[in-house]
Amino acid sequence: MINSGGTPSGRIPGMPASPSTARAINDRLALELLQQQGPLTAGQLKTETGLSRPTVADLVERLQASGLIRVVGESGADRRGPNARLYGIVADRAHLAALDVRTESVAVVVADLLGTRLAEASLPIGGDSEPGPVVQRAAALVERTSRDAGAAALHSVCVGAPGLIDPSTGELRDTTGLPAWHRMLVAALQQRLPARVIVENETNLAALAEQRLGAAGDRDSFAFLWLGQGVGAGIFLDGRLRRGASGGAGEIGFLPVPGTAGIPSAVDCDGGFHSLAGTAAIRELGQRYGLVGESAAGVVAAAVAADHAAVLDPGCVVLGGETGHAGGEALASRVEARVAALSPLPTQVRAGVLGDAAVLSGALLTAGEAARRELFG
Structure with a gap:
């Protein structure tokens, strides 16, 4: 927090913030509190921020004038007047969209600035579908869902997709034998929507969702293992998602391992760890040895979890994806x-x-953070 003319945390002593910088910091602090805690009175904002009453009055006036907050009610039946007014973020100031793009389907959810879901839809994709028509249908699905949500326009869109995301360009790289329509869809959304379009690896998004909303809420460091049709890992260390120098941190499907028919290549993970740990391999393993699904999955998951423990020491491993979800606590304990x-x-x-739901939830969190960074300053 900072009052006009004060010194914010981390600022060099003797170099006070300019009034405009101080106002921006105070406004952002107030907006973050309103986003995290819900509607607050000016008095509550004063208590939470430590700012003076005049400073809070000024920032409330500024934020109302900018259309970011508005009066949404009063704090209690016994109180009336300006001091009882509850201020909340204008949720429909911006709308968000999240996409979960898989090999055989696309799912989309549209929400407001606070993450309240307003409309959802999904689209099955046939394996022999032509890329062009698929892209048109998927892009139209996003536009239709946006209209169903009552959104005049989308502000930020996050697409969760399998594969590597180039950290320098933010583009989905052609390295994992993905369907051509995956990359074409991202380009089409960027052209058709008046929105910022972000692409992120699906496993990273699922890991983010489990850290913010799910099983890893109390952990700053953990490894998330996605065990399903594809395999991958999301890595949180010291509260930060680690993507690696080229965006490939956690791409465990490419690991060459003995016991497969071949070795992976730069564009295809067949022959790598994916061939042992994917859904098809788990099912075959179970049938071969007479194991039920979760027992077969446990053989593979334990090896991967032990490897992450030895190399990263995350202290916690979360099992996700179709196999992890199906196995539940029984699989986790084994x-x-x-x-x-x-x-x-x-x-x-x-x-x-x-x-x-983890991928869509993580994509919605990412889109919301991007929108608030721009709107809140």
């Missing part, structure tokens, strides 16, 4: 026991709680 036998490092293993 994997934890096995990891304890394989690694000297204490590692909790937890079942993800968001299931298939």
